[in-house]
Amino acid sequence: MRDWFLGKLTLEALPHHWYTVGGTLSMLLLGVGFALFLTKKRRWNWLWKEWFTSTDPKKIGIMYMIASALMFFRGMIDAAMIWLQQALGADSQGYLSATHFQEIFTSHGDIMVFFVTMGFFFGLMNWFVPLQIGARDLAFPFLNSLGFWLYVAGAILINFFFVIGGNFANTGWIAIAPLSELEFNPGVGVDYWIWSLQLSGLGSLLAGINFMVTIIKKRAPGMTLMKMPLFVWTSLCSTILIIAAFPVLTATIFLLWLDRFFGMHFFTVGFGGNQMMYFNLIWMWGHPEVYILILPAFGMFSEIVSTFSQKKIFGYTSMVCAALAITALSFLVWLHHFFTMGAGADVNSFFGIVTMLIAIPTGVQVFNWILTMFRGKVVFATPMCWFMGFACLFSFGGMAGVLMAAPPADFQVHNSLFLIAHFHTMIIGGAFFGIFAGISYWFPKITGFKLSERLGKRAFWLWLIGFFVSFVPLYLLGLMGATRRLDHYSSSTGWQPLYITSAIGFLIITCGIIVQIYQIVVSIKERKQNLDTTGDPWNARTLEWATSSPPPFYNFARIPTVTSHEAFWDMKKEQKSPKRYEDIWLPKNTGMGIYLSGFAFLAGFALVWSIYALAILGLIGVIACIIIRSIDEETEYLIPASEVARLERN
C-alpha cells in the first residue's frame, strides 16, 4: 500500500549534502525572486497569456533561448567544478568524492548536449526557418508549444535530484551498461537520467517532425528546394537526422528502463544480456546527434559569410550536396566510438574509412566559405569574427577527428583527453561559436536594436584565447596518456601544470561570458542609439530581413512570391509594394502543451521513485489531454484584411 503512494521515497531523499542544499536553495531563490518580481509588476496574466501559452514560434524561440541560457550556467558550473577538481587532484582526492565527480561530469555532458545546444538551435530555428521560407508559423503550432514544454519538463527533471533524491547518474553522459543497470546502480540517479532524457527527447522528436513538414510543405510560392537559404537546408538535414536518430535513443533508453524497472535482461551481466549491444545502440543515436548539433551552425555561417562578404555564397549547389552527403554518411560511422571494443579488423576498417570520408563534404563547406570571402568586400563585424574563430577551430579539431578515424591511432587515444579536446573543439568551436554568431547576427531582427560591437569583439577574443589556453593542454595531456574522467592522478606523471593551465583558460572563457552578459545589459541601455529602423541593418540577402525589426506577430502581411535563391536581395532591387491585403488565420494560444507536459513530468517523476499511483495518474492525464486536444476544432482565429492593413500602416 505504501509503495503505491510513496514508492521508494524516504526522508533521506530530502537535501542534506552541501551541494543538494546549495542547488535547491539556488533554484528556490531564483524561482521566488522571479515570482516576487512578477507579483510586483502584476505580470502573471501577461506571462501566461503572452508567453507561456503562445503558439507563435517567435515567442517559443525566445523561451527556448532563455531556458538554454539558464541551463548553460548550470553546465558551466559543472565544468568549473571539474576543472577545479582536476587542477587540485595531483596526489590528493581534491575536494570532491569520486562518486560526486562522476555525477558532475555526467550531468555536464547531458545538460550541454540536450538542453543547451539543442535548445539554442531550436530557438533560432523557430525564429528564422519560418521567416526565411516566407511562412507565418510552423506546420504544427500546438506541437511546437508541446515540444518546448516537454523540453522544460526534462530540464526540471534533470535538476530535480537536488531537491528530492540527492544523486544523479554517475555513469557518464550516455549511461552505459552494465554500470547503469540495477546491479551496479540501485539508486534513483540513473532513473532521473532516463526520464529527463525521454521527455526532452520526445520534445526534440516532435520539433524535428514539425520543422521537416514545415520546410517541405510550407514554403512561399516560388521557393523551390534549390532556392531555399542554406540555413533552411541545413535545418532540414538536421531534422532528417533527428527523425532517424532520436527514435533509436527512445528505444534504447526504454530497454534500459525495462531492465531496471521490470528486471529484464537486455544489458545485464548474466541471464543472456549483452552489454555491447548497449554501446552499439546508444552510439547509433549518438553519432547522428553530433551532426544534429553542427549542421544548423553550418547553415548560419553560410548566411553570415555571404552577408558580410557582400557576395552570393560560392557554390550553392555543392553546399547543398555536401550537407546531404554529411547527413547520409553520418548514419554509417557510429562504430568509430567503440573501435576498441573488439569488433575486429574488417568491421573497424569499414567504419574507419567511412569516418574519414565525412571529412570531404565538410571540407567542401569550409572551402566554399573561404571562396565566398575571396574578392568580397569583407566587413569584420562580430558575427564574422565568430566565423573566423570557427573556421580555425573547426579545422583544427576536425583534423584531430580524422586522426582518430584510423583505428590503430584511435587505440592509442580512445577515451583519453585527446578525445575530450577533439569533441569540445567541435562543439564549442563549431556549435557554440555558431550560436554566438547567429545570436549577434539576428539580434537586431529579434529585438529591434543591435548589440554593442565593441563588447562583442572583446567577448569573442576572450573566448578564442580562453579556448586555446583551455584545450591545447588537454590535447597534449591526451597524447601523454591521460585518460578522461580522472578525479585524481599521481603528480609523478607531470600532468598537473597542464591541468592548471587548462583551468586558467577556463577563467579566461568565464571572463568572455561575463563580457557577453555585460554586452546584453549595455546594449539594452544604449538601445536607442543602435535602433534598427529599416529591418535590414546588415544589408543582407534572405527573406527574414524583409520584415520590420521585430517582425509583426503574423510575420508577413502578404506571403511573398519568390523568384531566386536570394529572395530579399531581388525584392530590394525591384522595390515592389503590396497591392492588396488578405485575411490571416493564426493559431490560438493554448495551455494544453503545459498541462500535457505537466502530467508527463509527474509520470516521469513517479516512475523514477516507483510511485505507482502517481504514475498512473500522470499517464491518464496525458491521454486525457491528447483526447481533449484532438477533438478541439476551434484552434485558429481570424485577422481580417482590414485589420492587417491597419497594422501595416502603423
Add this chain to the structure above:
Amino acid sequence: MGLRIRIVGFASSLLLTLAAFFLAAHPDFFPVKVQTVVALLLVLAFFQATAQSICFIHLWREKGVPWNLLLFLSTIGMMIIIIVGSIWIMNHLNANMTGL
C-alpha cells in the same frame, strides 16, 4: 476502383501469409538449407508489405513530388542499416569478445 484494389490487397496478403506458414511448417518441402528458407520467408514478407503499402495505403498514388514514398524508402534504408549493421557488428563482437 477503390474497392477492387483493397480486395486484391487482401487476397494477395492472405496467399502470401499462408505460403509463409506452409513454408515454415514444412521446411523440408524444398531441398534447401534452413537459412535459405528463412531468407525466402523474409522475401515473402517484403512482398506482402509492398502489396499492403500499395493496396491499403495507396503509396504510389500521391500527386506532385512523392514525398511520402521518398520518406518511406529512406526509412527502410535506415532500418536495414540498423538491423543488418547491428547483426554484423554484434556477431563480430560476440565472436571476438565472448567466444559465442
Add this chain to the structure above:
Amino acid sequence: MRRLNISFQLRRWRALKETNSAEETKVFGFWVYLMTDLIIFSVLFATFAVLQNSTFGGPSGRELFSLPFALAETLILLTSSFTCALATFAISQKQKKGALLWFLITFALGLSFLVLEFSEFAHFASRGATPQRSGFLSAYFTLVGTHGLHISVGLLWMFVMMLRIGKARFEPPLVSQLLRLALFWHFLDIVWVFIFTAVYASGHLL
C-alpha cells in the same frame, strides 16, 4: 463563439479552401511520425535478432512458439486491416453508417487479436517463460508487447473516433483524422507481418 453573420461565413469558406492543404499537411506530418515509429521497431527487431540465442538455459523460441496460433493471430490482424480499408472506402463514398460498421468490425477483430496475444503471454508465463527469465525472452516480450501496446492505443483511438462518427458530419478535419487512424492500423499490420516472419516462423525453424 461561432458568429453567424455572412461576411464571417464567406471568410470561413475561403479559409476552407486552404483547409484541405492544412489537412494534407497533417496527414504528411503523421506519416513522418510513423517513420519514427518504424525506427523504434527496427531497434527492437535488431535487439531481438542479436539476443535470439541468449536463452540462458531457459526456453527457446522453438520450444515455446506455436505456429498455428501465430497464424491465427496473423489472419485476424490481416482481416482487420482489410475491414479498416473497407471503412476508408466507405468514407470516400460518404457512407457514415458503412464506415461505422466496418470500424466496429475492425475494433472487434483487433480486440480479439489482443485477447489471443494476452493468453499467449499468460501461457508462457505459466511455463516460467517470463521476460525476466533470459535476454531472449526480454527481447521477445518487448518486441511483441510494444506492438500490442500500439494496437491498444489504436483501439482506444478507434473507440473515440467511432463515438465522433456517430455524432458529427464528415467534414474534412474528421475525415483526415480517420484516414490517419487507418494509416496507423495498416502500419501495425505491416509490422506484424515481419514479427510473424522474423520471430515466430524463424524461431520455429532456427
